[in-house]
Amino acid sequence: MGKIIGRKLSRRRFLSGAGTVAIGAAGMTAAVSGLDVLSHAEAKAVFAEKWPWPYVKLDPEKTAEIAYNEWYRIFCGGAVVSSVFTQLREKVGEPYKSFPIDAFIFLEGGIAGWGTICGTNAGANIVTNLIIGPRISGSEDGMLMGSEMMQWYSDTSMPTFTPKEPRVKGEIPKTVSDSPLCHISVGRWMKAANKELTSPERKDRCARLTASVAYHLVELLNNWKSGTYKTTGVMPAKAYNIQSQHNCTDCHGTNVPTPPTAKA
């Protein structure tokens, strides 16, 4: 049995370059030859863990509009993933069809309302690492594009995108978060706008911010698809001898601790 699966998998690996069609062919083969469910599932697993995932260029504006509207259904992180993956489900098919997008509503409010990483940053990292691939797959671009997105998020006056038909009319105050964290990003905006968490304005600010992230994410992915992507992302842990964002003084003030370092 193991050997049979092995041979089938080899053929599927060969076929998988053809994208969705390969899944179809593998499914057909499994059904026709009477292979059991496990072998079919094995083929799927190989496909989902083979990188990069097939990507076609998307329109940033259209993606942002989808993200904006999806915020009102599955909030920040889910909406970023959905804005890219629902289009690729249609244009490409698998493995996007098998990815459970809606589960990622839990990224809302910095993970279940805890205010940790802003869901848009988590969602952007999911997208870059699923499409380009994790760093163990041979390229660090997926991880570093995710990191670049977080730096851009921290530095940019947000939201940058205004939807064609916003649910809250007029201008929304813009703020720079200086941080990838939900608590700080939302807190700074609430202070500047003097609007409470449950206000329509705060909700629309987060929906527009989600759209802004989706827009820029697709710009970077399109560059990557063109072969012109040069990452500006870094892994901060290496620079600071501790896992960290770049603005130590924002929390620590002038009293930034020095982490233990290796003796020379």
Add this chain to the structure above:
Amino acid sequence: MGKIIGRKLSRRRFLSGAGTVAIGAAGMTAAVSGLDVLSHAEAKAVFAEKWPWPYVKLDPEKTAEIAYNEWYRIFCGGAVVSSVFTQLREKVGEPYKSFPIDAFIFLEGGIAGWGTICGTNAGANIVTNLIIGPRISGSEDGMLMGSEMMQWYSDTSMPTFTPKEPRVKGEIPKTVSDSPLCHISVGRWMKAANKELTSPERKDRCARLTASVAYHLVELLNNWKSGTYKTTGVMPAKAYNIQSQHNCTDCHGTNVPTPPTAKA
């Protein structure tokens, strides 16, 4: 075409209670009846976004051992997901087989080394929300179990689990993070242990902590499977009028700002 897919999907929905076998049956039907790849993929999407995912009780000790070893391959977040899902790939099959576990190495170091949410917390939330389902699927237990895991993580002297054959022999200092964030959790441990980020001891501490989280996660999931799970998780945003963890003074000191609230 739409109608044909609709009928097929209805049949698959009916069959899906049988778990992996339903996928096989659906695949067979698709192949035999000559339905195209898209309809097959649609069936997969429906299956992956149908909750709860089939779960069988796992052994916490075995899960923790897997998590410990997987840390040395795909780090904290990926290892938590892998410790549960690789066992369910074997015991259940789909939709675990199609889930791209290895991509989640990017949760390392609080997302690409940025020190935000500890990867084990992100991984635990992925597992609870994928298995039990997102809150839009009808139960809030997935989200609230993820929240409960973060509170447990914050309150517990870690690591709680010692593997049978640890790579670093002997005791490892234990610390309470008081936070779900990687930067704070690792920083407090490094200070207490006086060990640098790249030391074998810090790595083994994070591997053991990952195993500890996987152990407790499976305890809760097993309770849920038994029907005895009563969550202690909450969504902190509702209590504080801002997305937040529970220890405001840890960062703010005595000067905790009051977020804008709705006028009565």
